[in-house]
Amino acid sequence: MASSVAEAQQEREELRSMVRGLCEREVPLAQVRRLMETPAGDDPAVWRRLADLDLLGLVVPAEFGGSGGDLLTLVAAAEELGRGLVPGPFLGTVGLAATALQLSEDPAAQQAYLSRLVAGDLRATVVAQDQLGRWAPAAPTTTATSTGDGWALTGTSTHVVDAVGADLLLVAAQAAGGVGVFAVQTGAPGVQVEALSTMDLTRRQGRVVLDGASGVLVGSLDRGREVLERTGDVAVVLLGAMQIGVAQKLLELSVDYAKTRFQFGRPIGGFQGVKHRCADMMVRVEMARSAVLHAAAVADAGGSGLPRAASLAGSTASAAAVRTGSDAIQVHGGIGFTWESPVHLYYKRAVGDAALLGTVADHRDRYASIVLDD
């Protein structure tokens, strides 16, 4: 037992360094800067590389071309993709869509989409935001009406991560018999996806307007809400892992700078005002990392504790990343405020991600309702 835990840990560390190497070689920060100025925002060749290395199918069963691993493993990869600010629809496609498909218990949908998704041939996301962009899987504002042989969907969702460029939307909609997940093709009539202009240029969001769009029910109306809620929780854990990657990088940038920037004849890291800030940054990152790893382990164990653990991970990781970002700017002084410095790129990612799939306040409110409310 002990040795297999150690082995699994070892394998995760190997995966982590492989992904870090890939990010540094193929999507260095200069490349991220170039891509973030392009309309699409990412490089299809990089997405293909992620697929070739099976990073899109880490937790997808082998029958669909994946490697059937656990969420703890995917978390290690996600942390590195966050650290590298790698643009591309990983959160939407892997974190949300693949998770929803796996949970759907719908063999036809899994057959139709999962292998293509794992192969990098299908970009997808889940649409469960309301008109204000709040993640609302339990009470979708989009409606689905039966057309006899299918469904017609109508409604508007905004701040949908990775909607732009997606081939497939898995839309949460309210039908007469319950909440369902519906597969909608983005090219189809009645489907409109507009790009939003985001603060974080490395992660794209879109507004999805459906006007009688044709949809195919994935799974059943009985389990739709449960699938969507668990999907959201799993994606929150992955998003948290990416936030940890961002925060860790911000910490390292700050510590390196504090060791090499001299003022008053000494490295600024020798002054307690600076070094104590760095110490707090480290402590915060480590605590958030614990919360994310714990949530991943809870998800892997499959119990009912995921909402509590995911809320803790979501609020702790986002709060840590945002605060580490503002601390990093402070440690860097004037340089930290420039476009040229890398700090703002990570900071903006932290701020943008902290508003996706629930804010810190949303997560804390849900945590309170689980641990405190009668």
Add this chain to the structure above:
Amino acid sequence: MTVTEPRTVTDVEDLARAVVARVDPTSSSREEFMGACFDAGLAWVHFPVGRGGLGLPGSMQSAADRVLQGAGGPDPFRQNPMGYGMAAPTILGHGSAALQERHLRPLYTAEELWCQLFSEPDAGSDLAGLATRAEKSGDEWIVTGQKVWTSLAHRARFALLLARTDPDLPKHRGLTYFVLDMEDPGVEVRPLRQMTGDAEFNEVYMTQARIPDSHRLGEVGQGWNVAMTTLMNERSAIGGGPAMEDTGPIAQAVSLWRTRPELRSPVLRDRLAALYERSEAIRLTGSRLRGGIGSKGPGAEGTIGKLVNAELNQEIYEFCIDMLGPEGALYGSYDTADETTAATLPLQRAFLRSRANTIEGGTSEVLRNVVAERLLGLPGDARNDKTVPWREVPRG
């Protein structure tokens, strides 16, 4: 069931259950039960066999504790904090076989309590600046000096003593570490009353107290290194925080929340939820770093845990006082309480007690230096006291 050579967590649990079955903690004496635990190697599972351990990873200790304490056994740290948490690892790491043989068992059973004679009036954060002198005379040491803030000195049978053996060397190099018998006629203990009304700590005066050379821990002049073992373990012990979900100070705050619905407000709910999250995150961090997963080197978990838990405890009790409103300003009595653990104190007393958390065992400022310098590799403070002989360092 007997476990011949325990290797896994399950083995440790089985062993603990066997001890409980043989010596019921609820009906036998503390000495008997704790003695049986020690003899079974469940005192510190990472210690060697015969020394209260099983030679297993320290991360398995919590499995044993869950069974033993779950069956009603006492918490050895609370029984003898300085003995269990600090003296034991220091004696094991630096003491002779004879000292280990003599001290570990009665220390674990809490038949002999311990205290820590480190801090002095002129040497608190700057522990290495201490002045208590130990001079060699034959195969004995003669000790004279004053210690302060010594918790439990009034009940302790033995003390961990750090003293200066060479004032002409730079401060860190002239120190030596001893086990002092508190019954020596040269030792005088005077209680110090603290803001809570209690007197957990004391002043300790040593006047020509005698220590046999065989009670030295580590080499002469190596006291600072030995003291590091004690301090790292001290921080782990007090910084480890509660090992189980929903326990410790946060559980007190939650219980207040549950039992006093008339005092609730949305603002308090938000504060409590945030405190709860931090309690959980630091608890998970403690077990993650203790387990060696993503280890940041020895002592990292203790330093981080001590730093975070100290400030968190204060904020949790501040929350409780705020939630209590006007009632928070009452104080039952300033008489000395017997109980010294916050978990069973009235909230007001626990609130005042928590002010010490960021001072005892290393202040939060010092611990932030430790995190920054040891864990992140940032430069040390500008200092003028490290290379000159101790005699010449300015004091005040």
